[in-house]
Amino acid sequence: MEEKKEIRKRILGLREEMDCLNWWEKTAAIFHKVTAYPWFQEANTIYCYVDFRNEVGTADLMEKAWEMGKSVAVPKTDGERMDFYYIRSLQETAPGNFGVREPDPRKCRMADGKEGLLILPGSAFDVKGYRIGYGKGYYDRYLQLHPELLPMAVAFDFQVLEGIPHEAHDRRAQVIVTDKRMIENR
Template sequence: MSKNELRNNVIAKRNTLSTQEIEQKSQAIIKKLFTLPEYQNANTIMAYIDFRNEVQTSGIIKDALTNGKKIAVPVTDIKNKKLTPSLLHDFPGDLAPGAWGILEPRPECVRPVDPEQIDLVLIPGVAFDNVGNRLGYGGGFYDRFLLRTRKDVILLALAFELQIQPNVYHEKHDIPIQLLVTEERIMDFR
């Protein structure tokens, strides 16, 4: 199977999940995330906005805002293949559909954050293996962004168990994650 076939295969499997299954599994994942000291101790978090049956992140964003954490979400610059983290003050009020229809801060709500200020990055992905490698959507946006973060930043992915695969075709430029939280387990690759 090629990298693209794996990507399409896992996305197709994820798309078979019902809205109720996604909500239930996402709640279980978020509950586990909230127990982690890496989440509890993070002052500034970058989170993705879930899209197309990804693990839902709205509960995390609301929790962070309620508990005085700074929460940033990516603004995508497709032309330059670049992500810029932007602080959220009002969720979902600050957001509108952006690149690929994914919600991101409206132009007047963009509040750039220095990537070096981020303590924890919640990274989306299509598939993950048992050693922390990640298969993204193919644009390399996160791999490029992560090069701009601190060496001690925590890289954490949220995924459904069906996204764990034996091989995700890891390449030299792919940056692995340190923690993976699914509805069934927490995997620590450090």
């Protein structure tokens, strides 16, 4: 089996090669599946990454959540720690660590992580819900501290493999939504 670093490099390379139209079409297909899913419909708070470097787009997911009267919280990293902060618009974010748009913790209130839907990013996933992130372990640690959150991954279908290496501390996505399918591991 390939090592995590090799898988990450290979899948991120495929993601970077996607043209704009293909990215938009696949992101739109994922958006429709996520927003129709009961977890999204029923959640009061959506914990969501801000997309970066050809990740599945999340701006429309956030807009839909706001339209439905939901709260939206996005991540801010600080050293080894990641917390989520409520925002009312993507205008309340600015480039931060790694160039990813983040909220300003001096202007935004920290989310408590007690309940809601957590949209997971990642470089690769497997059909059992395991994920390879970007190598820092932020989401695994956050989910360990906040087990009440419902973890849903969004990915382009080519990012989902039959199996990937994983460790005991790795947290699984209970649902993976791709442009072609939904995989449930509840």
